[in-house]
Amino acid sequence: MQDLTNYLSKNGGEILNALWQHIAISVVATVITVLIALPLAIVLIDHRRAGEAVLQVASVIQTIPSLAILGLLIPLVGIGTIPAIIALVLYAIMPVFSNAYAGLTNIDPLLVEAADAFGVSRRYKLFKIQLPLAMPMILTGLRIAVVMVIGTATLAALIGGGGLGTYILLGIQTNNNSALFVGAILAAVLALAASA
């Protein structure tokens, strides 16, 4: 415990930096994921077969171990923050897309028929009817993705992506439990806070 507080007071500024970096990587990855997955789900509402195909592809990507994705990306985009974010996005698309798609395509068909029968515009139907009705599912997917991204982002340190994983890695490599705890506990707290 003494060691831990010493370590914290000595490295406080850098730890905070790593925390911010971790949050930044996670937020950027999540935003990009949503920007890809949500429009994709919306476009595919009326193309069920293509929607199923995307679902299959996304779930295949998700079954690839995250470490393997990072490894595969190094020859393509090198090391650093960018491959880390790409890997996180690939990983998080599945929960966001599958939940949003399920939410959008499982709206009571009677309500969809009503919207069509009243001749509302496409925009009105999407923003006032479909998205609000699918929102609980969309948010569920987002939450799963955020928690997953925060957890997986610790691996970014392996390819020089920074973040809290740096401390976990450092702790393991130098047998420094204080560093290990700082990284691990902060990452865990962050994930818990995000899912709350």
Add this chain to the structure above:
Amino acid sequence: MMIQFQQVFKKYQEAAALTDISLSIASHELFVLVGPSGSGKTTLLKMINRLNTPTSGKVLIDDLDVMAVPDVREFRRGIGYVLQAGALFPNMTVAENASIQLAAQNVPQDRRDARVRELLNAVGLASDKFMNRMPNELSGGEAQRVGIVRALAAEPNIVLMDEPFSALDPLSRRQLQDLVVKLHKQFNTTIIFVTHDMDEALRLADRLAVIHDGKLQQVGTPDEILATPANQFVAEFFANAGRQSQYVKSVLPAGFGQPATGSALVSLPETAMLSDWAALLQQSPTATVGIGDMQLAPADLIAYLAQTRGVQ
């Protein structure tokens, strides 16, 4: 707004859903499409606002082919629609739900509110109390009243109703049927009402069309259909309506009447009721009435009524 179906066929894969339907619905009529589940009546209804399209044949509204309308959204904004169990959008208030077509037409907010208030009051929902309620705070009957307000809000010339009351309890259903009749008189819209409930059909209809297995069985007023069913199916479908025995025509199969001799007959239409006959006899107690090619004496009425005692 006259609506015409001309030789409409609908096929799903190879199965025929509708076969050669030709039908015309007059302006301001309350027209009921009735038949058992799966008969094709809802398919037919949805062809009017193009939620469904014929495989062949035409649907005309005032001589305009609905498949030829330039903007289908615009076209649908002018047609009211009441769905099963209300189908209100759960994320919108009563007022937002009811004014959805007005919103689609870009009517200003204050005029939307005024119109919805007026109609809510007309269907028996105090507007101050209901405007800002959410659909999950409404009973089934209240929700369907809002559904009716939503259909009428944009002052449509045509209102389509697809089994709107099938999920309601008998009392609410009765009240809403009365409401539909009242609103039909008040607003003078053409209403096409789909139901599988023959009592509902008979209560509401100016005229009705009986549909079975995708084929039109008979079109006529309730009296015409009850008194002179076109075929076995129609007769059986309405067998429990309890009104058949009230028609003069049903006296004949009960074993009364003689072939008409042509002397001093007062002809009655095929849809004449026993009460019409009785009223006639009150005027001229000895009149012999002719119906079809048969004639009936005053004594036949008394004998028939005596015989039906206990049967009803």
